[in-house]
Amino acid sequence: MIQVPLKESEYIVKKGTIIRAKKMTALEKFFEISLAGNEVLDHDPGQFVMISIPGIGEAPISVSSSPTTKRSSFELVVRNTGVLTGALHKLDVGDVIGIRGPFGHGFPTNILEGNDLMFVAGGLGIVPLRSLINFVIDNRRDYGKVNILLGCKSPKDMLFGDEVKQWEKRLDVNFQCTVDRSDPDWKGNVGLITSLIPGVNLDIARTFAIVVGPPIMYKFVIAELLKKNIPERQILLSLERHMKCGVGKCGHCQIGEHYCCQDGPVYSYDQIKGKHEAL
């Protein structure tokens, strides 16, 4: 076997330096990454990147920041669940990681323009959804009413607390939050995120619901949205899969004839409704 270097490859890794890192909860850590030479990642809200640590491996991670926030850096939130994410948690400011991407189809920000939006974020779903929420807030004039529904397990699991408070304060955003389990200091809603949906006053014809959460959440949230008569094509979901290549080959993220890494991760409900093993 002959081995030669390649100039081009889908697997080329870019150098990214951690310029900010912060433990957010017991499991989640925040990273701000700057690419070498201040190269712009040039991502759309809802896209993901592959993160590498040499010798450990690679994993798909959602970009959490909006491209409108900063040009020269982007943000990730990583839950410590596996080998790569565990190793990432040990890294800090100044450490270097590998970046590939951005990959996939993100949220169709142009199609959303002029429409009312209802964001439904469950658990870690807020991480990718935050990229779109901040994109919309930074281009607030281009969108109709904005509703944000946020659900998490308990108050201590809430991510981006300060930013969430800012959203809550805004007059041009209707924000609601609920926790599955309360604690003594919590004064807000208690219950599943589905309990917030019936109360939102929507102009159905011009509302897009954008839903991101753990796989289990989708079934229940979609049922509530359909009860409100939101058209299926106006329900957008971001599906979680464990991509290994990001370029539509390795098979791990396959849903029917779709490769989630290329065709998704964002789908409208009518695209995947009834599709075997999608939800």
Add this chain to the structure above:
Amino acid sequence: MEKYVVLKKKDFNDFVAKLALIQTVVAPVKKGQKSFAFQEVTTGQEISLHYIPTILPPKKYFMPQQETIMKFNKSKFEWTPVLEYKELTIFGVHTCDLAGIQCLNMVFTNKPKDINYIVRKDKITIIGFECNDYCDEFASCASMDNHIPNGGYDLFFTELKDSFIVHVNTQLGEKIVEEISLFTKANDEHLKELENLRAAKSKIFKNELNVKHSDLKGVFEQSFNSKVWKDLGAKCVACGNCTNVCPTCYCFDIKDEMNLDFNTGSRVRVWDSCQNEDFAKVAGGESFREERANRQKHRYMRKFNYPVDKFSRYFCTGCGRCTRTCMAQIKLKETVNALAEEKK
């Protein structure tokens, strides 16, 4: 006009010896009672011309079980993408396996293209070899229209009584024929003999399934909730043999291998299998195909349903390897027929 040449059987060993001087030749070699493998040969005597599909298909040369795609240096944070290839002639590829290579080509040339695969493929010369009769009862090549050559080779050998008639399909094939000056032009008798052989084959090779080729997708589209999958799930031991030996299974994992200096290493691409329990598992622990029944169903759907939507072609070649290798006696023909029966 199509070009046919002839090689006398007595010149076959000479041909292989000369071919091996041009570049490495791999061909089917007998390994055991009913097992064969593609491996390097230098003489014709080593080759088993009458072989049942090899344990692993020629896929192993196009998409090696493990290939390095990058080298890294951790302390310098240097990543070098690499390509591994070998100039190679594969001799004796059956029509089912030619079809398998065509499927892989479709996948890896689909955008974004896989440069590693494409370069490696272009370094391989393919010489096909016709099956004049069934290899064994597990093949279902006729049902997939793969019992006759449908392109995908440089040269294609068909065994006649005293000679091999060779279809010259590419310039590369022509070059080999010229370089190894053992071939003569095929005459009308040879062409007639080939015609008769194909006619005889059409009587031997009949659709092995109880479903028409064009109806197969429909059967699978309607079988998502079939009981057949439960039966398969109960039998399957999730060993992944079926996907390893499949000429069109290409799923892979990407892993890092650190050298003993704990600084340099390689990123490698290795065969993976949708039959493995954690194949479709996500970070939260949820698996989209937790049950073996669902994983078997997925394997079949990836042969008879999904690729038709994506590539307008079935990804089963009818080679029969999955049935031959299965430790749990899961038989492709039985599965397809059971699904078709249920649909009636």
